[in-house]
Amino acid sequence: MPRFYLHLRNGDDLVEDPDESDLPNAEAVKEEARTSARYLLAERLREGKLIDGQRFEIVDEVENSCAVVGLREVIRFS
Numbered sequence: 001m002p003r004f005y006l007h008l009r010n011g012d013d014l015v016e017d018p019d020e021s022d023l024p025n026a027e028a029v030k031e032e033a034r035t036s037a038r039y040l041l042a043e044r045l046r047e048g049k050l051i052d053g054q055r056f057e058i059v060d061e062v063e064n065s066c067a068v069v070g071l072r073e074v075i076r077f078s
Contacts, residue, residue: 003061004029006036010054026066029058033069041071 003020006029023029033056044051055070 004066005059005061006033007057007059008040008054009057014057020061026058030067030069033058033067034074037069037071037074041074044071 001022001024003022004026005017005020007017008015021029021032023032037056040054041051051071053070053072055068057065058067058069060066
């Protein structure tokens with residue numbers, strides 16, 4: 001099964017994911033990133049922190065870029 005990492009980008013800062021996600025494909029890992037984004041958004045809102053451009057940069061086990069999921073993308077207004 002492919003291994004993916006969900007690195008968190010906040011401006012110039014990159015927090016690398018130390019734990020791989022073993023998921024069947026890129027769409028499954030993007031859904032995991034969306035779920036994680038919702039959790040992080042809720043946490044940032046509770047703490048009154050700015051939500052501005054943070055995103056997950058998804059890479060495979062050899063650091064090839066697979067997708068980007070922005071935290072703002074998971075907010076639904078209607």
